[in-house]
Amino acid sequence: MSKEKFDYFIKGEKGKYEVVIGLEVHAQVLSKSKLFSGSSTKFGADPNNQVSLIDSAFPGMLPVINEECVKQAIRTGLGLNAKINNYSVFDRKNYFYADLPQGYQISQYKNPIVGEGKVLLDMPYGSKEIGIERLHLEQDAGKSIHDMDPSNTYVDLNRSGIALMEIVSKPDLRSPDEVNAYIKKLRSIMRYLGTCDGNMQEGSLRADVNVSVRKEGDTNFGTRCEIKNVNSIKFMQMAIEYEAARQVELIENGEKIDQETRLFDTKKNETRSMRSKEDAHDYRYFPDPDLLPLKLEQKLINDLKKSLPELPDKKKERFVKEYGLNAYEANVLVSEKEISDYYEEVAKLSDKKLAATWMMGDLFAMLNDRGLDISKSPISAKHFAELVQAIKSGEISGRIAKEVFEIMVESGDNPKKIIESKGMKQQSDPKELEKMINEILSKNKDKVDQYKAGKEKLFGFFVGQVMKLSGGKANPQLTNEILKKLLKG
Amino acid sequence: MSLDKEKIKHVAKLARISVDEAKVESLTKDLNSIFKFIEQLNELNTDKVEPLTSILNQSLRSRKDEISDGKIREKILKNSPKENEEFFVVPKVVE
Numbered sequence: 079m080s081k082e083k084f085d086y087f088i089k090g091e092k093g094k095y096e097v098v099i100g101l102e103v104h105a106q107v108l109s110k111s112k113l114f115s116g117s118s119t120k121f122g123a124d125p126n127n128q129v130s131l132i133d134s135a136f137p138g139m140l141p142v143i144n145e146e147c148v149k150q151a152i153r154t155g156l157g158l159n160a161k162i163n164n165y166s167v168f169d170r171k172n173y174f175y176a177d178l179p180q181g182y183q184i185s186q187y188k189n190p191i192v193g194e195g196k197v198l199l200d201m202p203y204g205s206k207e208i209g210i211e212r213l214h215l216e217q218d219a220g221k222s223i224h225d226m227d228p229s230n231t232y233v234d235l236n237r238s239g240i241a242l243m244e245i246v247s248k249p250d251l252r253s254p255d256e257v258n259a260y261i262k263k264l265r266s267i268m269r270y271l272g273t274c275d276g277n278m279q280e281g282s283l284r285a286d287v288n289v290s291v292r293k294e295g296d297t298n299f300g301t302r303c304e305i306k307n308v309n310s311i312k313f314m315q316m317a318i319e320y321e322a323a324r325q326v327e328l329i330e331n332g333e334k335i336d337q338e339t340r341l342f343d344t345k346k347n348e349t350r351s352m353r354s355k356e357d358a359h360d361y362r363y364f365p366d367p368d369l370l371p372l373k374l375e376q377k378l379i380n381d382l383k384k385s386l387p388e389l390p391d392k393k394k395e396r397f398v399k400e401y402g403l404n405a406y407e408a409n410v411l412v413s414e415k416e417i418s419d420y421y422e423e424v425a426k427l428s429d430k431k432l433a434a435t436w437m438m439g440d441l442f443a444m445l446n447d448r449g450l451d452i453s454k455s456p457i458s459a460k461h462f463a464e465l466v467q468a469i470k471s472g473e474i475s476g477r478i479a480k481e482v483f484e485i486m487v488e489s490g491d492n493p494k495k496i497i498e499s500k501g502m503k504q505q506s507d508p509k510e511l512e513k514m515i516n517e518i519l520s521k522n523k524d525k526v527d528q529y530k531a532g533k534e535k536l537f538g539f540f541v542g543q544v545m546k547l548s549g550g551k552a553n554p555q556l557t558n559e560i561l562k563k564l565l566k567g
Numbered sequence: 568m569s570l571d572k573e574k575i576k577h578v579a580k581l582a583r584i585s586v587d588e589a590k591v592e593s594l595t596k597d598l599n600s601i602f603k604f605i606e607q608l609n610e611l612n613t614d615k616v617e618p619l620t621s622i623l624n625q626s627l628r629s630r631k632d633e634i635s636d637g638k639i640r641e642k643i644l645k646n647s648p649k650e651n652e653e654f655f656v657v658p659k660v661v662e
Contacts, residue, residue, distance in 0.1 A: 109632050110632050110633065110634055111634050111635070111636075115636055116630070116634055116635030116636035116637070117634070117636045117637035118634045118637055124640075124653065125640075125653040125654055126640045126643060126644065126653060126654065126655070127638055127640050128637045128638075129637060129639070129640070129643050130636035130637055130639070131636075131639075131643070132636075134646075136646075142629065142630045143627060143628075143629045143630070144629070144630060144631075144632050145630065145631065145632065146631075146632035147632070148629070172581070174583055175660075176657040176660055224659065224660075224661050226654075227656070227659075229658075229659055230649075230656045230657065230658065230659055231656075231657050231658070231660050231661070232651075232653075232654035232655070232657075233654055233655035233656075233657055234654060234655075235643075235655070360577075360581055362581065369627060370621050370623065370625065370626060370627040370628075371621065371626075372626075372627050373626050373627070
């Protein structure tokens, strides 16, 4: 497909504008305890119950780094094909906010733990590489709750101090669709690695979105605005669309775009300036005197590299080669590790291509209807494979298979048992079919004559009769063949 | 580097320190002389010297990923100027 067809532009009165997007994704690290304290990171606990004296910034407390968080950042860096820096430094990023008790966030500024990398996106117009600028470790802030009291804000510090990976992309994204693909790919890689659960509802994955626009063909970047803390892909896309249109309008009216921090109001579907962040870029970073530089042994990095699981890009390649799937099928089936595991279990026991078709059709539709993840599927991979094999071997027709599938969902029974107990086996015995068809033809002599006189549409009528008489169990292919033969004679 | 009055006010604002307008003049003078003193270091050639982040020649101490803290809400909230049983309570901050 041609790239032009998918090119995303904002049309102004004075021409077309390209949208340039860069993302700063904040991904919560999967670990039991926080980055610099021993408090639990579990989501949904009672407010302020997972807070230590360190997380609440009592004087005299010393942060001690969690080695697992460091490993998780390295694993993620490796998964992003990025350079791991053997030397990195923790800095203090200074700002005041009620949910940041320290008055600074421990982050990494000049020397991040992970350097440049890249992520491949599968777009309808081919594969596109998005550059990663860096990944660094930092602390999450607490949570402010504004709607529990008319005149006060409540602060819950449970989240305060949980490890975050900030993954900064290069300004390589050009449309809301690419942003969607990029977030999904990052999420998928991190879920394969087990370094972030990617749960956007719980805030484990959120992003700051940098947007600028420029006239088609321009090579210089326009002035960008940063939309803070957007927590769903849908909202990111809506915010980009709104923000790009706003900037184009300013340019066309001859006005200046201020480089500023904006927020996306999900109720009004608009972005607006955050006055409180006027000084937001004056963070006065300096190395945290409480923490020494982080030096990594090359051996640790090599060992982690060896222990990485197979990642989606590699798995996709293998699915195409080993199972004969097309690129689209492979892409869908590797998107989540659980889906690919399920598929591989089914493919081991049944026809690989047919398994993919039925999984992506009926199984996904059913899971979707019920709002279930594949890990909660009412049909086990083993039973599903048996169903695929029953179709492949001709034991049941595709139509009957859909019925068997429904019963499997409701009962959890294996397909063999269902097919046998309900007598759903396909009739594939040519002799019996021929007998049945002869019976039908002799009952409908007038129609046979009409057919022979040239009314070929009646073929469908005969097939219908066979299906009716057999209760839908006649092998459709065989029925066609025998019907044709007998109607000729 | 030299600081003017505006810069002094800006830094004070960032640090949430209230500065009396009458004192800005003398503060600017004091801080500038401090900077001047520190800037003598620039006379040294440090082209081939790695920046020093710490004077301790040891690596960062780390800990295992275990839950060993928390569940002390009562203690923590005791130091909040205003609280209810579950939360710190602060003046409304809404965008």
